[in-house]
Amino acid sequence: MSAQTHVPSLLSRAGTASVLLAAVGGTMLAPGAVSEAHALPAAAKALDVAASMKGAPYSYGATGPHRFDCSGLTLFSYKKAGKALPRTAQQQYNRTHHISAAGRRQGDLVFFHSGGSVYHVGIYAGHGKIWHSPKSGQVVRLERIWSRSVLYGRVR
Template identity: 75%
Template sequence: MTAQAHVPSLLSRTGAVSVLTLAAVGGTMLAPGATPDAHAATHAVKAMKVAASKKGSPYSWGATGPYRFDCSGLTLYSFKRVGKKLPRTAQQQYNKTRHISRSHRRKGDLVFFHYGNSIYHVGIYAGRGKIWHSPKTGSKVRLERIWSRSVWYGRVK
């Protein structure tokens, strides 16, 4: 077999690798029937930036913004600003998201703190083990390291 006989085979493999590489680094080329995760990631990162813009806003139980928030109020507000609808409470938000593993979490995913099967807190993943959240009475929206191993992750659909 000549070297020229290998060229079409090599090109087809190179093309396939290029498409896979593009998909792995967040490109917008999608295979037919594939889910638009890159598009979802864009909404999630924008929602995270909305939450970050609320840094210093006071916690207020039941508040959904734009100046005061409880934990799920901050996530609801942030995703609403980028065109995504979430239910009101942290537990309802967990039930509505696509559950993902820690190793698959990305910026903008929701981080749910739980005790047993009960969700008691939610924040937006900011990368490097940190979340944007509205923690509790007397505190303000802030960036903080995840302090517990009892967390689950969810991606807004």
């Protein structure tokens, strides 16, 4: 029998979403589990949201939709992508899955630190750049990562 003749019986037994995953070579997981592939669309959406806020003014403590501080921008962007983050950069770092610089991908969070504390966060845009809300008097923008004192986190 061909794969096409098995589709109706698979649909009735496994459910459409599982069959679609199998048809495109995805991994089927237990209910409630989140695959790496599922996390990527949220990261891509959060990155798009952050980029769409280009030019929004910095305001300490602001979480959008028209003004942001650094962690307010990441919180807002991931919320629009369906993921919850805590309020501050340090809390966001504590909540993410920590990854290496070599493993970073677009949509991952970039945390700037001094000593043992995180003081700034942005969303990795690729090519060594982040979207972030820098500081008072400035606006949300794309900027090259300017420091080696960075850590990376992936939102799950």
